[in-house]
Amino acid sequence: MWRTNLKVLAVALIVIGFYTMVAHVIPQLQSEVPEALALTGDVTPEALAAAGERIYSGAGGCVACHGLGTRAPNLVTDQGGEGTIGARCGSRRPGMDCKSYLYESMTNPGAFVVPGFENIMPDMRRQLADDQIWATIAYLQSLGGEVTVTASDYGTSTEAPTGAAPAAAGPALTATTEPLALLREKGCVGCHAIDGAGPPIGPSFDGMGRRLPADQIRRAILLPNADTAKGYEQFAGTMPQTFGQMLSAAQLEAIVQFLAGRR
Amino acid sequence: MTDVVGLLQAAAQAAADTAGGYGHFPGIGARGAVWIAAEVHLMFAAFVLGVPMFAVICELIGIVGKDEKYDKLSKEFTRLLVFAYSATALWGGLLLFFLTTLYPRFWTHMATIFSRSMWVYAGLFFIESFTLYLYYYGWDRWKVGRAKWGHWGLGLLLNVWGTIVMFIANSWLTYMMSPPSGVTAETLPAEVGLWNAIANATWMPINIHRLIGNAVFGGAICGAYAAFRFLAAKTPEERAHYDWMGYVGNFIAISTFIVLPFAGYWLGREIYEYNQQMGITMMGGFMSWLWIVQAVLIGVLFLAANYYLWTGMGRIPGAERFAPYTKWMLLVLVICWIVWATPHTIIATREELAAMGGSHHPFLNVLGVMSAKNTAVNLMILTTFLSFLIYRRANRRPTVAWARTATIIQTAMFAIAAGVVLFYGVYGYFVEAIVRIGFSVYQVLAVLACIIGVSIIDVFLVRGAESRGEIRWGMMPARSQYALFILAVTFTWLMGLMGFARSGIRQHWHVYEVMRDTSADAATPALGEAANMISLCVLIFLGLVAFIFWLGGLAERAGHKAPVALAVPPQPAAGD
Amino acid sequence: MSRVGAWVRHPFWQAVLLLILAYLLFKFGIALLPPLLGMHSAPVPTSVVVQYMLIALVGVLIHVSSDETRWRRFKEPIHDTMVDADKRWVRLAVLILVPLLIGWVTYDQTRPKVEAPITLRSIHPAPPSQITFRGKTIQLTGLENPLRHRGSLTEHIETGKRIYYQNCLACHGDRLDGQGHFAHGFSPTPLSFADQGTIAQLTESFVFWRVAKGGPGLPREGAPWSSAMPVWEDYLTEDEIWAVIIYLYEQSGWKPRTWEESTGGGEH
Incomplete structure (x- = not known):
């Protein structure tokens, strides 16, 4: 009897062992968990794009469709001569720039489906936090285009999450993104006139949006000596070059948008 | 702007979540503990839900056909149930404790939504237990006349309770897989609504899939029990009885198993409908290799089942005339298995990759796609059905006048079904994917139509057939019994694997897209690690089942003093 | 019998x-x-x-x-x-x-083997649409070899030949067959340009990208760092790379793939 029992045991063990072996021989893939992002205001585009790449090829699950086979447009390779996604995103939908197109694609995928594909993509807001979505957009833009995602986009999370150290090694910053308060606090109005009042050391803030587009305003704040406005040559070099360190990205964007809006 | 990389892992946040949300279990970790408790509980549950189904059917055959043999068989099945029932409850309790202590946050979420159904569940469990005790211990008391029918009603009731209990439990886990679309991470659990949560997208498909799966599983385990007792049998009568019981178990397991893929197909479609990404993760993404392992297991199942039938033909007079065909059926099965187990993306060394110019082989590529696999599976099902048919027909000589015509029609049905399956299999390569998916439905319908049509003809054909000699029950080589063990082990392992697939496609979510798993074990393990866990669960389950089998023998000996000498009455027909 | x-x-x-x-x-x-x-x-x-x-x-x-x-x-x-x-x-x-x-x-x-673990590697990964060559952005899509329209072809072939023998010979070999002296030390082995599956299938801009960015510049599906190909933009000028490409096609006898054929299909 014991001989039979042992034989039965041996058969069971061999069968179980065989199945276990088969499962070990095939490629071992572990499904990753998306890392919890907590983007503070002063993240660099590179860091944002790098975080986005991890989401894209990892836990976001994007490559399951985008990148293999024909379920969805391949984003990292050239498609039909239009270039990679960063190069083609701006011209996909008329009247929509790259950033808003990508945001719409991720949050309301059914709004525009690339011809030849089916409407199968889920709303990514159910899977990813807002800052993760923006990081992914930054990554996609970095594929052949320029990263224009900034802290103002994921405005809700500009403040460091409770429990995490605020902006690790950054300089002490006030959190306000209220532009007028910032212009006063950072001493801008000491040289630039606003609402028709103020000293004429730098160009007036009034109508600045008419003279300069937003990116040039941003450049002028970060690199004040790169260009000098006509008529202010004598004051060239007066403006401090430290605003890049003094402002968080959210604050910088707040100022830039505010100034660009002054027409 | 600033060179401070403001990218922080919200480690503190996650740690805060984890601290309140998860417990710690030594050694195998919290996930391991819950995994084992849940899987072993599920295996026992499948057993105690599957066995009553055919215990009741066997009893009915016994009553209607006035055949003592079936009644004995039914009672023997039920005896296994009594022990297995407490094991199910024990493991269920263990699972409950593990969930409340190791996953308190998640448990609170589930309990808030499902509290009322949980109470009903516990109540039904009580009622079910008492029904079972009445059913088993009342067997000899209510043995004749109207009382027997009342007793049979108890068995039916047992099934009803069991099915409701399973449906309730299924609603919890299908809610985890496919919460209703209105539920998001922000929804308060109290606002979800009980019925809304229960009637989610995958609830019914899982219910049906499990109902069938349980019958398959119960049959396989009973087959293994019979094999165990057959090998231990001391008298020819005992051997004859358990040989017959093993045959019935195998018959139930395989005949219900043939329907299982269709239920699985429905479940898969519902998953795709619910969320494309989930479906793709399951079939083409992270889980795609799992289906190769599944193909290996199912290949083993088909071959073992057919092998059992073929060796069994040695005890049927008249079966010799079919012997030459078995090797061709075997060839078909082996070729189909090879096709089915061919991977699409092939593991190869650098030199081989260079020679192939990628990881797809120019020819094997053709076999690796769904078209080929569907064709292979359908042909395997047809072949297995043919084995059954031959087995059934082996010792009979039809006496009806139209026997010859009927056989020709049956042959034609097989040929047509195989032709349809092959045609759509090959034609699938020449059409778009979207059209091809529809073809699998035609293939399945052809096979089902063939099975139903041929069976109906056969029932009338063998009515009043002459016998070529009695089946010599018990004259079975010992090695055939090992095929039954392999079947049972494989079914158990397959259940563990499919459980991993079902649970794993949620990935890092407790409740898909509603409640995130923030524990240290959130990542879904690779197949190798999962296989270790599955094997461990299977070993625990089979170890306990072996103990129960042994108890079954013990109780019997104590009850009867002498070994049961079950008289096997002359049996003109193979048990069906 | x-x-x-x-x-x-x-x-x-x-x-x-x-x-x-x-x-x-x-x-x-x-x-x-x-x-x-x-x-x-x-x-x-x-x-x-x-x-x-x-x-x-x-x-x-x-x-x-x-x-x-x-x-x-x-x-x-x-x-x-x-x-x-x-x-x-x-x-x-x-x-x-x-x-x-x-x-x-x-x-x-x-037993421990020298072979790298098996990875699924695509031999011709999809190229980017543009690259940065020593700080200068080069649009690869639609790009043709500028030397084919400038100067004398014989001279370019001579320059290319000199550069090939100075830099590429050790791995890619005298006969462009990937059988150079060092070839057997590498896995994957250097490509054979004589094979009809390599440069014969590619545009010159693709070859330019691969020469300029080397193994480290391969995208993920090409398993970066598996290839020992150096990053040639650090050692050669733009024109030198274009010249060596002309030499490769001239010597192997293959014709580069042209854009008219390939722009239609982004995927292959």
């Missing part, structure tokens, strides 16, 4: 014969099928052959054991070998060789 016939009819030798036939079919037979349809063929990878042979073995065992008489006869030679006195030497040989064989296979499976 009858002796051979008896052997062939014996289940044990039938089983052995079947297994040998199955092996020949899987190992060589399958590779012969695609050419019948005019397709490119390749040997069957070992992993697949092993898998198929396992299935075939199970099938053969089922065949011999599904019939009582056949099973008894199948076991006879095994039984005889293990018991009969006159088969002592065969027995001894089997009992020594089989464990040795198993031991060797186990050793071979577990």
Whole structure:
């Protein structure tokens, strides 16, 4: 009897062992968990794009469709001569720039489906936090285009999450993104006139949006000596070059948008 | 702007979540503990839900056909149930404790939504237990006349309770897989609504899939029990009885198993409908290799089942005339298995990759796609059905006048079904994917139509057939019994694997897209690690089942003093 | 003759014969099928052959054991070998060789190898639409070799030849066949430009990208760092790379793939 029992045991063990072996021989893939992002205001585009790449090829699950086979447009390779996604995103939908197109694609995928594909993509807001979505957009833009995602986009999370150290090694910053308060606090109005009042050391803030587009305003704040406005040559070099360190990205964007809006 | 990389892992946040949300279990970790408790509980549950189904059917055959043999068989099945029932409850309790202590946050979420159904569940469990005790211990008391029918009603009731209990439990886990679309991470659990949560997208498909799966599983385990007792049998009568019981178990397991893929197909479609990404993760993404392992297991199942039938033909007079065909059926099965187990993306060394110019082989590529696999599976099902048919027909000589015509029609049905399956299999390569998916439905319908049509003809054909000699029950080589063990082990392992697939496609979510798993074990393990866990669960389950089998023998000996000498009455027909 | 016939009819030798036939079919037979349809063929990878042979073995065992008489006869030679006195030497040989064989296979499976772990690597990954060459942005899409429209072709070939012999020869070889002195030290081995599957299939801008960015510049699906190709933009100027590309095509005799053909299909 014991001989039979042992034989039965041996058969069971061999069968179980065989199945276990088969499962070990095939490629071992572990499904990753998306890392919890907590983007503070002063993240660099590179860091944002790098975080986005991890989401894209990892836990976001994007490559399951985008990148293999024909379920969805391949984003990292050239498609039909239009270039990679960063190069083609701006011209996909008329009247929509790259950033808003990508945001719409991720949050309301059914709004525009690339011809030849089916409407199968889920709303990514159910899977990813807002800052993760923006990081992914930054990554996609970095594929052949320029990263224009900034802290103002994921405005809700500009403040460091409770429990995490605020902006690790950054300089002490006030959190306000209220532009007028910032212009006063950072001493801008000491040289630039606003609402028709103020000293004429730098160009007036009034109508600045008419003279300069937003990116040039941003450049002028970060690199004040790169260009000098006509008529202010004598004051060239007066403006401090430290605003890049003094402002968080959210604050910088707040100022830039505010100034660009002054027409 | 600033060179401070403001990218922080919200480690503190996650740690805060984890601290309140998860417990710690030594050694195998919290996930391991819950995994084992849940899987072993599920295996026992499948057993105690599957066995009553055919215990009741066997009893009915016994009553209607006035055949003592079936009644004995039914009672023997039920005896296994009594022990297995407490094991199910024990493991269920263990699972409950593990969930409340190791996953308190998640448990609170589930309990808030499902509290009322949980109470009903516990109540039904009580009622079910008492029904079972009445059913088993009342067997000899209510043995004749109207009382027997009342007793049979108890068995039916047992099934009803069991099915409701399973449906309730299924609603919890299908809610985890496919919460209703209105539920998001922000929804308060109290606002979800009980019925809304229960009637989610995958609830019914899982219910049906499990109902069938349980019958398959119960049959396989009973087959293994019979094999165990057959090998231990001391008298020819005992051997004859358990040989017959093993045959019935195998018959139930395989005949219900043939329907299982269709239920699985429905479940898969519902998953795709619910969320494309989930479906793709399951079939083409992270889980795609799992289906190769599944193909290996199912290949083993088909071959073992057919092998059992073929060796069994040695005890049927008249079966010799079919012997030459078995090797061709075997060839078909082996070729189909090879096709089915061919991977699409092939593991190869650098030199081989260079020679192939990628990881797809120019020819094997053709076999690796769904078209080929569907064709292979359908042909395997047809072949297995043919084995059954031959087995059934082996010792009979039809006496009806139209026997010859009927056989020709049956042959034609097989040929047509195989032709349809092959045609759509090959034609699938020449059409778009979207059209091809529809073809699998035609293939399945052809096979089902063939099975139903041929069976109906056969029932009338063998009515009043002459016998070529009695089946010599018990004259079975010992090695055939090992095929039954392999079947049972494989079914158990397959259940563990499919459980991993079902649970794993949620990935890092407790409740898909509603409640995130923030524990240290959130990542879904690779197949190798999962296989270790599955094997461990299977070993625990089979170890306990072996103990129960042994108890079954013990109780019997104590009850009867002498070994049961079950008289096997002359049996003109193979048990069906 | 009858002796051979008896052997062939014996289940044990039938089983052995079947297994040998199955092996020949899987190992060589399958590779012969695609050419019948005019397709490119390749040997069957070992992993697949092993898998198929396992299935075939199970099938053969089922065949011999599904019939009582056949099973008894199948076991006879095994039984005889293990018991009969006159088969002592065969027995001894089997009992020594089989464990040795198993031991060797186990050793071979577990011993550390130089080979990199198996990864799924795409040999011609999709190129980016533009690259930054020493700080200058170069649009690859639609780009043609500028030297083909400038200066004298003979001169460019001469320059290319000089650069090739100074830099590329050690790996890619004298005959552009990827058999340079160092070639065997690398995995993957340097590409053979003589092969019709390499530069013959590519545009010059693709080759430019691969030369300029080398192994480290490969995208993920190309398994970066597997290739030992240096980043040539650090050593060569733009024109030098274009010149060496002209030399490669000139010397190998291939024509570069042109944009008119390839712009249509972004995916291949």
